Structure formats: structure tokens, C-alpha cells
Amino acid sequence: MVRRTRLDDNECPVARSVDAIGDWWSLLIVRDAFDGSRRFGEFQRSLGVAKNILAARLRALVDGGVLASVPARDGGAHREYVLTEKGEALFPVIVALRQWGEGHFFAPGEERSRLVDRRDGRPLRPLEVRAGDGRPVAPADTVVRKPAG
Amino acid sequence: MVRRTRLDDNECPVARSVDAIGDWWSLLIVRDAFDGSRRFGEFQRSLGVAKNILAARLRALVDGGVLASVPARDGGAHREYVLTEKGEALFPVIVALRQWGEGHFFAPGEERSRLVDRRDGRPLRPLEVRAGDGRPVAPADTVVRKPAG
DNA sequence: CCTCCTTGGTTGCAACATGCTACCTTGCCT
DNA sequence: AGGCAAGGTAGCATGTTGCAACCAAGGAGG
Numbered sequence: 001m002v003r004r005t006r007l008d009d010n011e012c013p014v015a016r017s018v019d020a021i022g023d024w025w026s027l028l029i030v031r032d033a034f035d036g037s038r039r040f041g042e043f044q045r046s047l048g049v050a051k052n053i054l055a056a057r058l059r060a061l062v063d064g065g066v067l068a069s070v071p072a073r074d075g076g077a078h079r080e081y082v083l084t085e086k087g088e089a090l091f092p093v094i095v096a097l098r099q100w101g102e103g104h105f106f107a108p109g110e111e112r113s114r115l116v117d118r119r120d121g122r123p124l125r126p127l128e129v130r131a132g133d134g135r136p137v138a139p140a141d142t143v144v145r146k147p148a149g
Numbered sequence: 150m151v152r153r154t155r156l157d158d159n160e161c162p163v164a165r166s167v168d169a170i171g172d173w174w175s176l177l178i179v180r181d182a183f184d185g186s187r188r189f190g191e192f193q194r195s196l197g198v199a200k201n202i203l204a205a206r207l208r209a210l211v212d213g214g215v216l217a218s219v220p221a222r223d224g225g226a227h228r229e230y231v232l233t234e235k236g237e238a239l240f241p242v243i244v245a246l247r248q249w250g251e252g253h254f255f256a257p258g259e260e261r262s263r264l265v266d267r268r269d270g271r272p273l274r275p276l277e278v279r280a281g282d283g284r285p286v287a288p289a290d291t292v293v294r295k296p297a298g
Numbered sequence: 299c300c301t302c303c304t305t306g307g308t309t310g311c312a313a314c315a316t317g318c319t320a321c322c323t324t325g326c327c328t
Numbered sequence: 329a330g331g332c333a334a335g336g337t338a339g340c341a342t343g344t345t346g347c348a349a350c351c352a353a354g355g356a357g358g
Contacts, residue, residue, distance in 0.1 A: 013247045014176075017246040019173075020250075024172070031161070051337085055335080055336060104214075105169060111296040112162055116291065120280070127241040127245070129244050130273065131266040132273065133269070137266060141267050143264075144183075144263065190304090200306080200307065225355095226306095226353065
């Protein structure tokens with residue numbers, strides 16, 4: 001994505017989110033961060049991405065406040081990358097993408113990684129979009145109100 | 150995203166979703182589709198994307214089963230693009246991105262488009278990730294189980 | 299019937315970003 | 329000091345993006 005102009009000052013929160021994340025690699029980096037990856041090498045092995053691309057993405061994510069670069073826990077010289085609060089707030093995005101993928105891109109019984117509750121080991125409940133009063137809403141039950149302009 | 154090899158046959162549903170959507174434009178196309186856009190020109194005006202890119206993305210989304218190309222409702226000669234069931238299932242993804250953007254990229258009171266319940270005009274409830282038994286779970290409460298390999 | 303305008307694209311080309319490989323730097327181990 | 333691994337940076341080929349120009353099918357107007 002090159003054309004930031006139209007997205008940056010867009011009034012749509014979806015566009016700003018998309019612009020802030022940057023590209024798909026970044027989202028997979030965030031996914032790995034949720035899965036416990038912290039180090040450059042871990043991300044690189046997991047993603048198979050070129051090192052310069054990974055370095056650029058990590059830098060962008062740190063600049064954007066999604067990741068923070070902290071000293072290594074083990075006292076080593078390297079930096080580690082951990083999710084900030086803002087980055088942790090992407091959890092529903094990752095879960096939503098994961099559930100969509102699970103539902104539409106895997107044959108029944110096909111092997112896949114699973115995100116489960118640590119406590120009981122069971123899969124998570126599908127995300128539900130709800131109105132302010134808790135009623136479940138479908139896409140058709142919602143409407144986008146554009147600002148005054 | 151060029152390297153499909155590592156993503157296509159990846160066991161991670163997030164990666165497959167990301168790969169299926171294709172790029173950020175595609176996601177904004179889907180967002181506009183949820184907002185009621187159906188025609189080529191509507192998407193183009195809303196996104197400001199080059200026509201060849203839009204044409205390519207629409208084709209890819211149709212090929213991927215996210216959109217369907219149907220005859221115009223008004224009897225016109227052109228085609229219209231509507232979400233399939235699979236495309237509608239992206240609703241939580243869009244809502245999650247929107248809520249993340251709302252929470253982190255807008256000054257309080259800054260003008261923005263809002264997704265509201267059609268019935269009462271109020272904003273939606275923030276998405277909550279829940280365990281199988283309904284308990285809310287934070288990222289740290291979950292763990293990814295990789296397949297046997 | 300002929301022309302103009304709108305809609306919905308496709309094609310060519312220049313510029314940019316991606317990805318691969320090789321190289322550099324720093325700290326650790328011996 | 330020498331070797332090794334981690335964590336990057338630099339150069340270059342290639343693919344994708346984006347712009348602009350062009351094409352084609354209707355519909356409106358005369």
C-alpha cells in the first residue's frame with residue numbers, strides 16, 4: 001500500500017486501522033507476537049520473510065506503537081519485541097480472521113493450528129457482533145453514519 | 150504479497166484468511182460492500198483506487214467467493230458486486246478493525262463515520278473474545294496448539 | 299439515424315516496493 | 329584470538345502499483 005494520503009486522513013476507522021498495520025506481514029507478526037514470539041529470529045523462522053522486510057516491519061510496528069522494543073529478558077544484548085496495550089487490543093482482529101479462516105479454508109478434519117482456552121483447552125466461542133443492549137446483530141441490522149460533511 | 154507458497158498451505162487459519170483477502174484494498178472493498186456499495190463506480194469513488202487495481206481486486210474477490218457478480222437490479226447492462234455468505238462472514242473482522250481504529254486513532258470528539266445499530270442508532274458493543282463456556286478471555290488466557298508435526 | 303455522455307472497464311508504461319543474496323557488526327564461547 | 333550465532337544493512341533483479349490514455353456498450357437528445 002503506497003497511497004497513504006487517502007487513508008491517513010480518512011474519517012473511516014477501518015481505513016486508519018488498515019493503514020496503521022501497514023501490510024499483511026505486519027499482521028502475521030502480530031499474530032506471532034500473540035503466540036509468544038519475541039525475538040527477531042523467532043519471527044523470521046516462523047514467517048519465512050526476508051530479513052530486511054522483517055526489520056522494516058518491526059520498525060514500523062514499533063513506530064506505530066503496536067510493538068515495543070525492550071531489552072532481552074535473559075540479559076542478552078539483543079532487543080525483544082512485545083505487544084503494547086494498543087497491540088494487545090488487536091486480539092479480536094486476529095481472532096476474527098482466525099475464525100473466518102477456520103470456517104472457510106479448511107476441509108473438515110484437516111490439520112490446523114488451534115487457538116484454545118489455556119484453562120480448559122477448548123476452542124474459543126465464535127465472535128458475536130452485538131448491539132449496545134446485547135442483542136446480536138447481522139450486517140443488515142447495522143448502518144454506517146457518515147460525519148456531517 | 151507475492152509469496153503465496155508459504156501462506157497457501159500454511160496450517161494457520163489467520164495466514165489463509167490474510168492470503169484469501171489478498172490486500173488492503175480488498176478489505177476496504179468488503180467494507181464498502183457492507184456499507185451498501187454494489188457498483189464499480191461506487192467502489193471507485195469511495196476508495197479513490199485506480200480502476201485497473203479495482204478491477205483486479207473485484208475479480209480476485211469474486212474468484213475467491215467473497216463477492217458474487219450479479220446482474221444489476223435496475224435491469225441495467227452492468228454487473229453488480231454483492232457479498233456472498235462467505236463475504237458476510239467477514240463482518241466480525243471489519244467490526245474488529247473498526248473498533249480498534251476508533252479506540253486508537255481518533256482524538257476524542259474527532260469526526261468519524263460510525264457503525265450503529267439500525268434499530269436504535271446506538272453504537273455497537275465492543276467485541277469480546279470468550280471461551281467455550283462464555284468466560285471472557287484475554288490474549289494471555291489462550292494458547293495456540295500446533296498440529297502434531 | 300447520428301452524436302454525445304456516462305459507466306465499466308482494459309492496456310502500456312514509469313516508478314516504487316518486495317524479496318533474495320551477500321555482507322557487516324556485535325556479543326558469546328572456548 | 330578465533331569461530332559462531334543473532335540481528336541486522338546494502339545492492340540488485342523482479343513484480344506490482346498507479347496513472348493516464350484508450351476502448352466498448354448503452355442511453356439521452358436531436
